[in-house]
Amino acid sequence: MDRYQQILNSVTEFAVIVTDRHGAITEWNTGAERILGWKADEVIGQSAELFFTPTDRERSQMRKEMDASLREGRGVDERWHLRADGTRFWASGEMMPLRDDAGGHTGFVKVLRDRTGQHLAGVRLEELQTQLQQAQEAGGVGLFTVEIASGMLTATEEFSRLYGLDHREARAARDFEALVVEDDRRLVSNDAGRRVGDAPRDVEYRIRRADTGESRWIARKGEFQPDAEGRPLRFVGIARDVTEQRSARDALARSEERYRALFEAVDDGFCIIEFFDGPHGPLSDYEHVEANAGYERHTGIPDIVGRTLRDLAPDEADGWIELYGGVLRTGEAIHFERDFPTAGRFIEVSAARVEPASRRQVLVLFRDITARKRAEAALRASEALVQENAQRVQLALAAGAIIGTWFWDIPADRFTVDEAFARSFGLDPALGRSGLSLEQVVATVHPDDREGLAEAISDAIARGGPYAHQYRVRRIDGQYYWLEANGRVDHAPDGTPLHFPGVLIDIEERRAVAGERDRAFAELKSLNETLEQRVAERSAELMQAEEALRQSQKMEAVGQLTGGLAHDFNNLLAGISGSLELMEARIAQGRVAELDRYIAAAGGAARRAAALTHRLLAFSRRQTLDPKPTDVNRLVAGMEELVRRTVGPQIALDTAAEPALWPTLVDPNQLENALLNLCINARDAMPDGGRLLIETTNRRLDQRSSTERDMVPGEYVVMAVSDNGTGMTPEVVER
Incomplete structure (x- = not known):
């Protein structure tokens, strides 16, 4: 089988049937399976008459085609044929005799193409x-x-x-x-x-x-x-x-010739691509080995033969290679539609593998379906409009709102209307039955609505199809009422407008409801326009309330601060008074040798009180405290005697100091005050006595640990105070 026969077998748009001299089928391509519906193994050996209609069988049409092809070299016809499911389709057919190398007649080849759509249009x-x-x-x-x-x-x-x-x-x-x-x-x-x-x-x-x-x-x-x-x-x-x-006829003959010249002048885009192994891997690129003018027209790429995909469209290459590569690998044909916005067209693409697969070739057909897509969109829009009008008419029927019907013979300008229509327009019912002109009918339309009505009627007549318009009509009582006219303009095949039937719907109540809705919208708009002012006023009220709340919170904070200060000063005074009481006892006993130690303890407490006062002054002036390099172990040792006297003899005090504790940068007075506060709080939690432990350790905080404590990673010194008392109530913990 030569190269072009192989390509032809890959084109599923055509049914190719080969018979022997007597008409028995010997070959049946994939296009025949798709178009006619029989599989090859179902028809091989049967007479080709199985896809001819009963009438053509009675007339021996197949034999006539065979004789004509033998006599004239080919027989061309267009007729109805049968599919496996019994349905009929119109096909353009061509029959040619097959001869061997010696010129002997060996059989026939029949080529069919489904032309049902074109035939019906024709x-x-x-x-x-x-x-x-x-x-x-x-x-x-x-x-x-x-x-x-x-x-x-x-x-x-x-x-x-x-x-x-x-x-x-x-x-x-x-x-x-x-x-x-x-x-x-x-x-x-x-x-x-x-x-x-x-x-x-x-x-x-x-x-x-x-x-x-x-x-x-x-x-x-x-x-x-x-x-x-x-x-x-x-x-x-x-x-x-x-x-x-x-x-x-000449144009038709030329058109048919173009359809039969598959590789020369087919109107659809046609090309053959051949895959090859490239730098991106096996079968990673393809070359256009054949293309017709239609393909170049659809793609907009001239002189495409010999050019590779990655040369033409490197950014899109992977997607196309995956798509057509799947056809090459599996042998399964594909069909899809694609929108090309830059070209403003819809293209239908079909692709099939060229056998044998070792050729690495894929046949691609492009077909411009822009007109069909636009027609489908227009049809959908028209159907939606028809459905909308039908629904409105049905609703009107259900509600009893249809109040008249008309029929307008456009060429004769003759309106015939029913009695209800005549009453609605204030017309004589007898004239409505005999016929009126358009001018007579619209004479009772509100003057302000006549121009719009005339434009709507002219537009409907020009385009044909559904019509709907609302306007006011003066009835017999002299009052104007709102109506809606729904109809349809029918055109002759040559586009001449013929008939305009329709119905009238009473929409007076609907318009009243619409008026109420418009008034509600106006009120809402007015509210929206004053909303900003009302929001501003409300915001000012909220700001005043928030300011009052902040003042209240400030007073509460001052109260808490005052209580804390009193607590701290009581602790310091306890240290001073305790030392003075011990001094008084020693003096009364005549033991003055140890007074220096108590004097020093009282002086230390006085200094801490002075430091607390200094910090309060610093806070009031928004000044920072005074951090210094500090030996925390030495600070704890210096506070140990004061702590013992403060907590009392019923509480055992222990210390556990890190031998190689790192020096730290801290305000020593603040740290002393914090330590004393912790110890006094621990004492208060052990009214019946207990054990108090002061510990110092070195600690390195990694990223996770520092994140949990909301601190910066690094090296820290820890001073911990623990006791075995009752602990703190939830309220105290919260503060």
């Missing part, structure tokens, strides 16, 4: 053309008679007009024949031939009109009238101008 077109042709024939057919003995021709005015001659002048037949172009004169009759009864009966030829020199095609049919002895006496017939028909 049938409609032919119907319109037939109507047009009948009208042309009624006024454009010329009659003629040639007297063979004299060679003179008598004709109707129309016949002479076809040739551009004056019909009032007597002329010989050769005067008309002289206007036939030289290449076609062999097709027409002449004096010598007519004498012996030799003239073509049905012929088409070209002429050059005598008046304008224009080239026209003439179709002529004629018959001989014999005399009593059977000799030719006259040659009579008709002629008509078929220039347009010939142009249409």
Whole structure:
């Protein structure tokens, strides 16, 4: 099988059936399976007549096609065929004989393409053309008679007009024949031939009109009238101008030729891509080895043959390679649609593997479906409008709101309306039945609504289809009422507007509701416009309340601070008074040798009181405290005696100091005060006595530990006070 036959087998748009000389099927391609519905193993060996209609079987149509293809080299036809499911489709077909190398006849090949959609459209077109042709024939057919003995021709005015001659002048037949172009004169009759009864009966030829020199095609049919002895006496017939028909036939023939020339001039985009191994890996790129003009037109890329994908579109290459590579790997054809916004078109893409797979080739077909997509969108919009109007009419029927119907014969400008319509428009019902003009009907429409109504009617007539419009009408009581007109304009096949039927719906109540809604919207708008001012006033009130709350919170904080200060000063005074009481006891006992120690303790407590006062002054002036390099172990040792005296003898005091404690930067007075506060709090938690432990340790905080404590990672000194007392109440913990 040569290369193009392999490609043809990959094109699923065509059914290719091969038979033997008697019509038995021997080959059945994938296109035949798709179009006709039978699998190859279901039909091999059967007569190809199985997909012909019963009527064609009775007429031996397949045998006629075989004979014609043997006689003329090919047989071309268009007809209905059958699918496996019994449905019919219109196909353009071509049958050709198959011969071996010696020229011997071995069988036939039948090629079919599904043309159902085009055929149905063509049938409609032919119907319109037939109507047009009948009208042309009624006024454009010329009659003629040639007297063979004299060679003179008598004709109707129309016949002479076809040739551009004056019909009032007597002329010989050769005067008309002289206007036939030289290449076609062999097709027409002449004096010598007519004498012996030799003239073509049905012929088409070209002429050059005598008046304008224009080239026209003439179709002529004629018959001989014999005399009593059977000799030719006259040659009579008709002629008509078929220039347009010939142009249409020629265009159709050229179109069919383009469809059959698959690789030369197919209208759809067509290309073959061949994968190869590239720098990106196996089968990572492909080259365009063949492409037609349609493909270049769809893609907008000229001279595409020989160019690689990664050269043309490197940013999109991976997606296309994955898509078409899947076709190459699996052998499964794909079909999809894609929107190309830059080109403003929708493209339908089909791709199939070219067999054998070792060729690494994929066939790609592009088809422009922009018109279809736009038609579908327009149809959806039209259907939505029709459905909306239908729903509105149904609602109106259900609510009893339809108050009249009309039918307008547009060409005659004749309105016929029912009695309810006439009453709604303040018209005489008798006139409504006999017919009114549009001007009479709209005379009662509110003057302010007439211009809009006229525009809506003109628009509906121009485009055809659904119509809906609202306007006011003066009824018999002289009052204006709101109505809605719903209808549809029907056009003739040539686009002429014919009929305009419709109904009237009472929407007075609906308009009243709409008015109430508009008033509500206006009130809401007014509220919205003053909302900012009212929000500002409310915000000011809230700010005043917040300021009062802050003042209250400040007073509460001052109260708490005052209580804390009193507590701290009581602790310091306890140290001072305790030392003084011990001094007093020693003096009373005459033991003055140890007074220095108590004097020093009282002095230390006094200094701490001074430091506390200093910190209060610093806080009031928003000044920072005074951190210094401090040996925390030495500070704890210096506080140990004061702590013992403060907590009392019923509490055992222990210390556990880190031998190599790091020096730290801290305000020593603040640290002493904090230590004393912790110890006094521990004493208060042990009213019946207990154990108090002061510890110092070194601690390194990593990222996790420091995050948990909301601190910066680094090296720290820890001073901890613990006791075995009752602990703190939740309220104390919260403070």
